[in-house]
Amino acid sequence: MSENNAASEEKTFVKEKKSLDPRVALAIMIVMVCCALCIGANKAWKKNRVSVDAAYIAWEDNIQQRVETAYNLLTVAGRYLPAEDAQLASVRGDLKTMEAADMTDRDSAGETFLTDAQALLAKLASNQTVQSDSRDNMYVTLMLPQAVEQCSNSAAKAAYNAAAQSFNDGLHSFSGLLARLTGIDFAPTLTVSALE
């Protein structure tokens, strides 16, 4: 009889050990739901970021075009102007910043480059030594101005800004807040000058 009692007590003990406090279960459930929400928001906003990144690539291509044009312009200008020439130094400075890491700095240097390049081209075009050299005169009056004109197109920048703005607006929503908690950042927007 006493053996039967001992066995039933042991079973009860085992049953009590397996059961979980409902408050703990609720907490775990809430945590899991929160995690699911955050993971879901993160995944969704990462997908939304794809369109911003695609627009960024187009902008990057445009900056790269400006970098290449700057190199080509400096090559020709270096044959006629001294290294300390102010306009030459300006374009060289723009080039250095356009190759730097910060996106906003690169963008503003890209904008400055367009005006600096035109000033340098005008100076070279009025140089008599350049005028007497048929090849370099062709570069200065035809090829390089065309290249500057082509890369001055601001459509890529406008498209990027539109995509970034739309993305950033969305990040103010509840799911956006959760996404920001999981490491999704606002996309940087580029300043648009009055000329554009």
Added chain:
Amino acid sequence: MIKRFTALLLALLLVCSLAFAQAVTYPENRGSVNDDAAVLSDATAQDIDLLNGRSEVGFTVVTRHFLGGMDAQEYCDGLFKAWNLGSDQVLLLLVIGEERYAATLGSTASKYISAEQLNSIFSSKLRQPFIQQRDYDGAVGAFLLETASQAARATGKTFNASGLFGTAQSAPSSSGSSSSGWTSFSNWTGDLWTSFFSDDELNDLSGQNYSQDYEYENDSGFSVSRLILILAVLFIIMRSRRRQGKNGLGILGWGTAGMAAREAMKFTHHRRR
């Protein structure tokens, strides 16, 4: 499931495109002449094709106005790989606006032409017409002919340059075995005497284009100064032998006499033309 797969694919494409955003884009290969800078004449383009049929190595010539800050050699190497050129190929790149040039050789071609030889060909044949005279046809012609000659010498085979890049058209009957013998001899004497007469010859040739210079020096060219030097050496040999009480010319004398005879033959050939 399909949506997930599409999203994953898009993300993958984006990562790939970001990774290659800064990668160089090379133009499409349009054959042995890719004259993007439009500086080569049609005749030169045709001669490059003809040369490829005669030479031990194949040539591809690329001209560009600018490289946008990229190193010429790096670009040339990249182009060679991107176009998947064969091991016996030589790729010559001329960057007109930057006044730079580079060449990349396939593994087989580099066995025939060493880096030192290539640099020597650059400085002796290409640099002056390319940078100073801006005679791009002449520069390409002279470089390719010298490189093809070097490859032929390395393989012990003959190379017929007649009619290419402004060189003289050789007579059909004499373009056989004798011409190969002469070519190697001419090149040997050319190498031997160039250092002595380089300045004189440059002065003599002022005003002529570079393709003619090549013909003058390597194929059937005649040099008065060279002939005088050979005759002087022959005279010294004869006098020295006479003092020793020996008759005849001796091996050295006959060799020098042969060189003098060759120079005299060149003279008559030159006059006839």
